[in-house]
Amino acid sequence: MLSVKNLCKEFKSGEHKVLAVNNLNMEVPDGIFASIIGRSGSGKSTLLSMLGALDKPTSGEIIVDNTDIAKMGDRKLIKYRRDKIGFVFQSYNLVPNLTAIENVMLPMEFAGMNKNAQESRASKLLKSVGLTEDKYLRRPKRLSGGEQQRVAIARALANKPKLILADEPTGNLDSSTGSIIIKLLKNLAKSEGTTIIAVTHDIGIANQAEKTFTLKDGKLTN
Ligand SMILES: Nc1ncnc2c1ncn2[C@@H]1O[C@H](COP(=O)(O)OP(=O)(O)O)[C@@H](O)[C@H]1O
Numbered sequence: 190m191l192s193v194k195n196l197c198k199e200f201k202s203g204e205h206k207v208l209a210v211n212n213l214n215m216e217v218p219d220g221i222f223a224s225i226i227g228r229s230g231s232g233k234s235t236l237l238s239m240l241g242a243l244d245k246p247t248s249g250e251i252i253v254d255n256t257d258i259a260k261m262g263d264r265k266l267i268k269y270r271r272d273k274i275g276f277v278f279q280s281y282n283l284v285p286n287l288t289a290i291e292n293v294m295l296p297m298e299f300a301g302m303n304k305n306a307q308e309s310r311a312s313k314l315l316k317s318v319g320l321t322e323d324k325y326l327r328r329p330k331r332l333s334g335g336e337q338q339r340v341a342i343a344r345a346l347a348n349k350p351k352l353i354l355a356d357e358p359t360g361n362l363d364s365s366t367g368s369i370i371i372k373l374l375k376n377l378a379k380s381e382g383t384t385i386i387a388v389t390h391d392i393g394i395a396n397q398a399e400k401t402f403t404l405k406d407g408k409l410t411n
């Protein structure tokens with residue numbers, strides 16, 4: 190269970206203050222595919238960044254595995270991000286000068302796994318996300334958007350994360366590719382026992398989620 194309590198994030202620019210996340214409470218059971226919807230500016234990315242420890246809350250608690258990550262120091266947070274979280278972004282964010290398989294191996298390299306083990310797990314993951322073998326040695330620019338997102342999902346799964354955070358994962362894809370990517374994420378949540386939280390403003394995607402959170406002005410409306 191991921192549990193968020195009284196979470197706030199305030200941004201200041203000069204005199205101006207924005208309460209991007211406003212005293213938010215949420216609970217996400219393990220192993221489900223959840224979505225967060227809401228208009229642009231409602232605080233979705235800010236919330237996701239805090240869940241993934243890319244950004245620190247102004248106040249409140251984020252309890253993962255019985256530990257409040259909002260209270261962790263920087264060294265522990267680096268480990269938390271590496272071991273517990275997989276990120277998937279709208280713009281894929283693959284390393285351009287690495288091949289598809291090298292991109293998937295990268296987080297395992299950071300975790301200190303040996304090369305052979307990295308390679309065999311990366312091939313297995315690329316297979317499970319449906320990338321054909323002839324594309325494993327291609328660089329991202331020689332892959333379609335849908336293929337790049339498959340690689341990004343395989344990379345997100347590399348270190349067997351507890352939680353995958355996806356920010357508009359289908360935002361750059363046509364709707365049929367987008368729906369394939371969502372099905373893939375949903376199946377992975379089940380087969381790998383990973384919790385997936387996907388931010389989207391596509392209501393079709395939200396409808397496929399087991400739980401949907403609606404954000405408005407930094408607060409949940411449901
Ligand atoms: N780094 C930042 N500095 C100042 N304001 C920010 C920053 N990031 C987000 N905001 C503000 O916080 C609010 C929520 O933004 P965001 O989380 O990006 O919304 P969403 O992802 O739902 O579009 C917006 O008003 C936005 O302008």
Ligand SMILES: [Mg+2]
Pocket residue numbers: 233234235
């Ligand atoms: Mg956003």
